[in-house]
Amino acid sequence: MTHTLTLRTRVGAVALAAVVLAALAVVYTVRATDRGTTPAGASGVTLDNTPGLYVRTADGTIAALAGSERKPTGLSCRRFYAGAAKSVCLTTKPGVPPRSQAVILDRTLKPQRIVTFGGTPNRARVSPSGRMVSWTVFVSGDSYAGNAFSTRSGILDTQTGYLIKNVETLQLTLDGRRYSASDVNYWGITFAADDNRFYATVSTRGKTYLVEGDLRAWTARTLRENVECPSLSPDGTRIAYKKRVRKGTSDPWRLHVLDLKTLRDTPLAEPRSVDDQAAWLNDKTLAYALPGSAQGSSDIWSVRADGSGQPKRVARDASSPSMNPGEGTRRGQGGVGAR
Missing domain, CATH: 1.20.5 (Single alpha-helices involved in coiled-coils or other helix-helix interfaces)
Structure with a gap:
């Protein structure tokens, strides 16, 4: 007993x-x-009261730039991007193996939803209205410059809650013909104002293409070869992207802008290799990150979108530029979930 x-x-x-x-x-x-x-709560920074350029600082926190002043948001993100009504913060969750999270934030920068997935955060975008959110992660390797890497891209409709964990199920048309292959990868999604049309990079058989996608139809078609990390202009007429102009080097890319009507592109006045998804500050100017003077650091630069002028440094020890337009941005009527 x-x-x-x-x-x-x-x-x-x-x-x-x-x-x-x-x-x-x-x-x-x-x-x-x-x-x-989660925001610290003391800054008072919101998407409505603090429009302008948001950046990731050297310590991994997100700040809004107001002239030479940096207003902290209280967020810690690997990648950040803001639309008119919502933003997304990509962060890494500790564990074995490590996981990533897309934290969807409202106008006050308070979390509304968290999506967890595998991989290392790499790219993020929010549609102009704030309804559609996308992210890209590396799931093997850590650089586009290597040959052994794979990406996964997801999309969330924040209005309906419809989640697409992997866009590789898109019905792809390549050079006018239906196409399917095991090595297809998508990354760098950027949304149009209607919340339905989007652009992205697709890679297959050692080549990259710009694709135009239709969320409701769940289709995509290639428009042009050798396009990576597209970014749609605010007026919806041009795509900024990095173009591979050198092979077998550590600095293969140069920023270009593609006119979607004529499909003619323009090399920009930035001669250095830019490994970033550039952000439009307005219809005339782009921002992007480049390595800084200290090892492991980066600075944000800007350049005119028409190929003229000279690059200008916008912020030291910063990355992940995102232009918050504030209130008044046109809201889209598209979305997914009812294909």
């Missing part, structure tokens, strides 16, 4: 300890997530 009670006591103690440890683990996970994605 004594032995039975002792055994029961031990089992009960172990079970209680397991419950306590599980509770502590849950608390730690939630708190760790909060530290990485």
Whole structure:
């Protein structure tokens, strides 16, 4: 009898300890997530009251630029992007293997929804209205410059809650013919104002293409070869992108702008290799990140979109530029979920 009670006591103690440890683990996970994605609450920065350029600073936090002043948002993100009504913060969740999260934020920069997936955060975009959100992660390797990398891109309709975990199921038309292959990868999604049309890079058989996609029809067609990390202009007429102009080097790209009507492109006045998805500051100017003077650092530069002028440094020790247009941006009527 004594032995039975002792055994029961031990089992009960172990079970209680397991419950306590599980509770502590849950608390730690939630708190760790909060530290990485929740605003501190003291800054008062919102998408409405602080339009302008948002950047990721050297310590991984997001700040709004107001002249030479940086207004902290309280967010810690690997990548950040803002639309008129919502923004997205890509962050890494600790664990083995590590996971990534897309934290969808409202106008006040408070989390509304968290989507968890595998991979390393790389690109993020929000449609002009704020309805559609996309992200791209590396799932093998860590650079577009290597030959052994793979990407995954997802899309969330924040209005309907419809989630597309991987856009590789798109019905792709390449050079006028239906196309399917096991090596197809998509990245760098950028949305049009109608919340239905989008542009992205697709790669297959060692080549990259610009594709125009239709969310409701769930189709995409190639428009031009050798286009990576597209970014649609605010007026919807041009695509800024990085073009591979040198092979077998560590600096293969140069920024170009493509006219969607004529499909003629213009090399920009930035001669350095830009490995970034450029952000439009307005219809005439682009912003992008380049390596800084210190190892591992980066600075944000701007250049005119017509090929004229000279590059100008916008912010030191910063990356992930995103132009928040503030209130008054036209809202789209498209979206997904009813294909």
